[in-house]
Amino acid sequence: MFKVRDDEPEYAFVPVADGPVRNRYGEYINLAEENSVLVGKTLNINGDNGISDNPNRYKQHGFYFNADNCISCHACESACSEKNNLPPYLAYRSVGYVEGGSYPSYTRLNISMACNHCDDPVCLKGCPTRAYTKFAEYGAVLQDPDICFGCGYCTWVCPYNAPQLDVEKGHVHKCNMCVDRLEVGLKPACSSACLAGALDFGVIETLPDNRQQLKTQIPGFPTPEITHPNIRFQQTKSLPDELKRTDSIALKYRRHSAQGEYVTEVDTSKTDGRRHWNLRKLLSSHENAHIIFTLCTQTTIGAFMLMVLGPLIGLPGLRIDAIFSWPLAISMLFIMSFGMAKLNLHLGRPLRFYRGFYNWRLSPVSREIAGVTLFFAGFAGYCLFSIFDNHVSMLLKQAATVTAIIGGSVGMFYMIKLYLIPARPFWNHWQTASSFTGTALVLGACLIALVTLTGTGLEQSSVRSQQLSSVVLAGLSLEAIGLVFHAYAMKKQGGEGGASFFEQISRYGKTYWLRNGLLSINILIMGMVIYLGLHGTIGIMLAVLVLMSILVSCILGRALFYVLVIPTTMPGAFFWRNKGFEEHAKQSGLANMPQTGVVPDKH
């Protein structure tokens, strides 16, 4: 057990307080009844089999943050980093701030934030490897780095930026609520270290001494509706009507009610107001693996589905036994393998890839991986059994086809579903579905066209080329319609989605309009192709051009999708937790000094 000192000060102990039975969201604060199997077990911390007699052991605990008092002295963050021996480039707890007013009636509101050990832990649900457990003990949500394979999905779904993807170690780790200290009645290291009467800890929904409020929100803190976080606030001092962030995220907060509620708005002063290309940043992001994976799998699944299901929806020209050819099969296998390899290699721990299915009950990522893998197996089986020409292999081929259809559908569905994350409003829109489906149609059809029409010439397969062109047009239109609605929705909703959209039209403005332009031209050309057909050398040249244009527009579009998303995290500080400074540190070489706290890009 953790050793309590003889002279341990009173403030370091968690007070024993009687609170309500249920929390404000209706959940029981007591997480396990006396006779529950969850009671009376050791937490087995570092091999210690002791069991605490803390009377509140099975009650949901949480942090209490008095925003009136925080001075941003960093003691909480540092006590945490010291206890957990964290490297400078990441932290379980961070202090950021928003500020407003006009000198000298200026106010800075500091916010200290770590994991909120939520009632509805989206990290636990999202993690494909089941690295997360919510414990009945203290309600702590703990993550096991030894299980994690470093995909970082939990860092996407968490609205508070609590899980930390450690790029050096290749796995995630996060706040452990200092359960070792709790077992002996001590508050977590951060709360014990607070130097301003700001950060405290206890059973949730209980007020610490001398405090008045149990709010669930303060300006800068993401909505508690996503996860029902176990943090309560006090914020009684009057604040300016507008609060700004010092980090590079284009968000600000505006007071909209007398009760002091703030809405998140786009801060257009964060850029120079001009449109830029920003291509280097766009195409060198850490999400490149996802760009490649999604485009490759969507292409392959799209092509296969078109061949199998096309005839059923009135596209006889796409019949699989008519189209299927070895060049096509090999290109599809190659593209699919390339995509999956890229995805796997982007994992912090690629050798643990097999753990991706562990959380199939809860995680859309697990289901996506399962679906895509099933599709791959089914498609490979289809190819394999096409080699033989006998009755058994025919049957097996049909079984493989069904497998691939099921796998492909499940894979596509969950590939979309996994991006519908409330903490990432830019993705959390049906445009993700229209874009992924559209891409599958467009690139699938293009792949078939490229491979099967190259040898035969255009005129001979006019029906097929006509039908493929229609599919491409449909896919492009779907994509375009989705984008129009998405743009409108993001602008209207403001907040993080609006900020992403603002980035799209400013920092990436030229790229964005290039993609939009290409998409429109592609639609026009495809319409002309369907109407007039493709003839002769000009036809071939036009086909090659439009294919290239489609590819560029798909890659740009997908890259924008990944690079633009702004998660609902708390505000950063001027250097720490400031994306803008991190980028500058990498570019300028400051990041090469490890004590800068920014991991340099590895090339």
Next chain:
Amino acid sequence: MLFGRKHKNPIKITDKGVVEWKYTTCGYCSTGCSIEVGLDDKGEAVASRGVGGADVNRGKLCLKGIFEHELFRSAGRGKQPLIRTRRFDKFKTTTWDRALDRTAAEIQRIQSTYGRDAFAIVSTGQIMTEEFYTLGKLTRGVIGTNNYDGNTTLCMSSAVSGYKRSFGSDGPPGCYDDFEHTECLLAIGSNLPEQHPIIYWRLQQAMEKRKFPLIVIDPRVTMLAQMADMHLPITPGTDVVLLNALAHVILAEGLEDRRYIAAHTNGAEEFEALVAQYDPVTASRICGIDEDTIRNVARLYARAGSAMTIWTMGINQSTHGSDGVVGINNLNLITGNIGKPGGTSLSITGQCNAMGTREWSSCSGLPGYRTLEKEKDRQEIADFWGIDADFFPEKRGLFQTDIFPAIETGQIKGLWLIATNPMTSMTNTARIRKTLEKLEFLVVQDAYEDVETNEYSHVYFPAAVWAEKEGCFTNTERRVNLISNVVKPYEDSRPDLWIFNQMAKRFDQGRKIIFPETASAVFDELRQLSKGRMLDYSGMSYDKIEEQRGIQWPCTEGAESGSPRLYTDGKFEYEDGKAKLIPLLFIDNNERPDEDYPFWLNSGRVVEHFHTRTRTGKVGNLNKFSPTPYMEMNPDAAKELAIDHGSYVRLTSRRGDAVVMVQLTQRVPPNMVFIPFHFHECVNRIALGLLDPHSRQPAFKQAAVRVEPIVDQESASVRNVAARSF
């Protein structure tokens, strides 16, 4: 509730494997926190924690203390003595004997060629009291130069000077416990949350128990200003005017403590005559605080049962630093707020042992608050050391800030720097470079060989740092606390005490005087020399200090513990036992903003760094909070100049230029910029640093600059990164 799994996996939580905790005292600022350093089974320092039962910090530490164990093995530590013939040669490693021999020979050569005072010694506020005393003995009793000072001239000398002028002696009369008793607290130019977070916590806890008005006077909206009940955003450099006006209101409205003034002060008449000129209307036009507010604060302060004032560099680092301190003392004397619980003038000191150097280093005189000017003091010390009293000069020599100009113009030819880094800490970097290159011999003694000043040295002594050695620090509230030896010195670095003792052996006179080898034996000399004096140590011992987690002097022989306050009986250190009320005429000699240089340049500290970053710049978990310098600038002013948040700008002053990254914030007024002072090649390239006439402390915080946007951001970034070697 969703738990994810029924059969739970074992939990792994970092366990640093501490097998032993060793008691020591923090080596950063002068708050004086008791720290325990955790050692693992290999004897490596792996953890730090605040001592639960220590009165100062009660189990807490600020972020610097939390990571203090990382100092011992941090980058840039000196491993071996280094030597070179000319400053532009390459350093060669050498033995301690050779390095010390060469240094002793150079000191003797310079002194015999140019005179005894042609070799100067500038020390620090960082080393232990026993080491300060030994260095003083070496300097005053053996080497015999009168050009000897500490870098405390850059931070505390105005407080020292102000205390001496008002009370007849240095020594902060109050303590942290005063927060528990005061009914009104005035903080001038002090930003506790950033500079002294643990003292802030003590204040915050006291206010939470029993709310009293907190009034903050600061040109910036600091966190303390934001937490205050009243914030007075004063015009830089005009504190004396405001203090005079507060006294004016108190006297004009009859709120003063007449009985106290009559019984315990001299000079009331002249004082009253002068403050009569500083009515609130006149004052408001100079200091920028409106007359109603001045009256309100004055009444609040005078009517409080007890009221106290704390201050830090906002007062000290000004052309009227010493006057500012005297002004605070005047205010407290006329309201009877000295020496009573909750009523005091408490300077919040900067360095961990700035107090130790004030008490024992002999920089400004002789050990134990003795002066060179008094024959009795000279004789006492000469007898104690066993030397001829005539060896001592009869007047103190140059301050640090006068030593450098004397090097520049050739009166001083050799210099020994101990744990101080003037290349970053002194104003006008270009002039300091020019100065240092004129030295015939420079020896730098520092725990870090990458300390920027080492660029100009001929010999480098690698010193042990903090708890690699043993000794005492005195904190802001006069609490003497013990640094016990936690780990052995890094590589071939040595304790400063050892270095001074070895140096003494290389002088004829040094061989005649006793230089005890252990810190505790030196401490015995302090006890003997302080017996019966204001700073009485005679009742202390290392064991007792550790047991009580620090003891506040005076602690007389046989006393159970120390004394929280000075002057409780109203008896001051002047001959007649009375304090002085001193009239303070204000003459505005600051370089004020004008058309060419339209911004005030203000500087200050950030919580994550200490002084010139030689320590904190290498601890990633501190440095990451500000890894590169920045400048706070008002967004309205920036808009007019088309300056973007996060971009680099060029600053120019009448001294030179600097490049710095801009942070736009309404925390500063439109005509002011603020830059943390910790960074090499930044604010001190352009700061002016006019000297206070009494304390010789530079006015770091008042100068005028111009701000220009930079078109070529890339080259600005290259220039900035080049100056960040750590």
